[in-house]
Amino acid sequence: DIQMTQSPSTLSASIGDRVTITCRASQSIGTWLAWYQQKPGKAPKLLIYKASNLESGVPSRISGSGSGTEFTLTISSLEPDDFATYYCQKYDNYSPENIFGQGTKVEI
Amino acid sequence: QMQLVQSGAEVKKPGSSVKVSCQASGGAFTDYAFSWVRQAPGQGLEWMGGIVPLFNTANYAQKFRGRITITADRLTTTAYMELPNLTSDDTAVYYCAGGRSRTYFADRWGQGTLVTVSS
Numbered sequence: 550d551i552q553m554t555q556s557p558s559t560l561s562a563s564i565g566d567r568v569t570i571t572c573r574a575s576q577s578i579g580t581w582l583a584w585y586q587q588k589p590g591k592a593p594k595l596l597i598y599k600a601s602n603l604e605s606g607v608p609s610r611i612s613g614s615g616s617g618t619e620f621t622l623t624i625s626s627l628e629p630d631d632f633a634t635y636y637c638q639k640y641d642n643y644s645p646e647n648i649f650g651q652g653t654k655v656e657i
Numbered sequence: 658q659m660q661l662v663q664s665g666a667e668v669k670k671p672g673s674s675v676k677v678s679c680q681a682s683g684g685a686f687t688d689y690a691f692s693w694v695r696q697a698p699g700q701g702l703e704w705m706g707g708i709v710p711l712f713n714t715a716n717y718a719q720k721f722r723g724r725i726t727i728t729a730d731r732l733t734t735t736a737y738m739e740l741p742n743l744t745s746d747d748t749a750v751y752y753c754a755g756g757r758s759r760t761y762f763a764d765r766w767g768q769g770t771l772v773t774v775s776s
Binding site: 585598645646 | 690694702703704706707709716717718719722752754756759760762763764766767768
């Protein structure tokens with residue numbers, strides 16, 4: 550089974566910082582990767598799909614890159630609204646395992 | 658824009674079953690795949706399974722295979738998730754999530770349904 554590993558688990562940052570979160574797959578998944586943001590008590594929100602495609606309405610300071618087994622989510626200049634937990638997800642309609650990473654909490 | 662509205666919170670006894678519904682509106686039901694994702698208290702997201710209503714095909718995560726049943730009713734544009742033999746480990750918020758173009762990434766989410774399993 551494919552495993553998805555995010556790092557770090559927690560990230561302390563300040564307003565204006567450049568932040569990078571990494572997601573590694575245990576085997577190649579092409580670009581079938583999505584990123585989500587979740588705030589406490591709320592449903593997740595899609596940020597990025599197919600590794601690097603920005604979802605409509607998501608600010609351009611957020612970007613995704615990578616392919617194969619290593620992927621990154623970058624926030625170019627952290628804003629107060631960005632303090633949240635971020636999850637990667639490997640997705641594939643031909644596989645029953647559409648697995649989430651364990652999450653990265655971005656805190657002040 | 659598709660909206661997903663889930664059924665309300667449930668309190669269940671160990672050993673019982675729960676069935677959570679997810680009503681879709683404002684979009685073409687058969688253009689989407691619907692996943693069920695749960696989140697135990699203080700924990701991360703766990704993909705349980707999903708269904709593509711156009712083909713009525715369901716996929717289940719290995720952990721839940723043989724236990725969970727996911728169905729979709731095209732007439733009422735509602736997806737369902739049924740989980741039997743509940744234990745305290747099943748206490749979680751259960752989310753319905755919709756993926757456009759019938760994919761399993763989720764651009765639409767329901768509000769979540771808290772299922773509490775307690776004797």
